[in-house]
Amino acid sequence: MSSRLVAPLLAASILALGGCATVTRGSTEAVTFTSKPAGAVVTTGLGKSCQTPCAMRIDRKESFWATFKHGRDVRKVHVTVKSSSDGTAATAGNFIAGGIIGVAVDAGSGATLDHVPNPVYVDFAVPQAGIQEAAEAYYRKIREAEEAKWAEARAAEKVAAEKQKQ
Numbered sequence: 001m002s003s004r005l006v007a008p009l010l011a012a013s014i015l016a017l018g019g020c021a022t023v024t025r026g027s028t029e030a031v032t033f034t035s036k037p038a039g040a041v042v043t044t045g046l047g048k049s050c051q052t053p054c055a056m057r058i059d060r061k062e063s064f065w066a067t068f069k070h071g072r073d074v075r076k077v078h079v080t081v082k083s084s085s086d087g088t089a090a091t092a093g094n095f096i097a098g099g100i101i102g103v104a105v106d107a108g109s110g111a112t113l114d115h116v117p118n119p120v121y122v123d124f125a126v127p128q129a130g131i132q133e134a135a136e137a138y139y140r141k142i143r144e145a146e147e148a149k150w151a152e153a154r155a156a157e158k159v160a161a162e163k164q165k166q
Helices: 003-017 020-025 085-109 128-165
Strands: 028-036 041-044 049-051 054-059 064-070 073-083 113-116 120-123
Touching: 028 064, 028 113, 041 054, 049 054, 073 120, 073 128, 120 128
Parallel strands: 028 120
Antiparallel strands: 028 054, 041 049, 041 064, 064 073, 073 113
């Protein structure tokens, strides 16, 4: 094989293997919107809208404001992006397998980020002054429940593996 073909093929291979978190998590995320009562119209600062309960695919790198309207009531929640433990783990594995190029691809795509809060929840009984705190508390409650389920599943797997060894 000619040396003129080796360099482009090698570069293409590196790029194909790089960006592990980008491949496994994607550069967008489904952000879920819920409200009490249901049926509120949500409009994001990104120009997307839907009626609760609903979800929208949003670039992982995009922070935004979500405006909920139910009748004359309006509530706004700020949705930020934060590094995710899932994305960070994928990037760490990517650094070993894909090197610096893969890490750069992941950082550029936002694949290591998650929207917080997600789900975005608004209770119209809560005044606007407390809505951000209430939305983040709801998010933490959901995350803690998911983590507890995951821990239970891992413990059950460990017990099953121990039984198989015996």
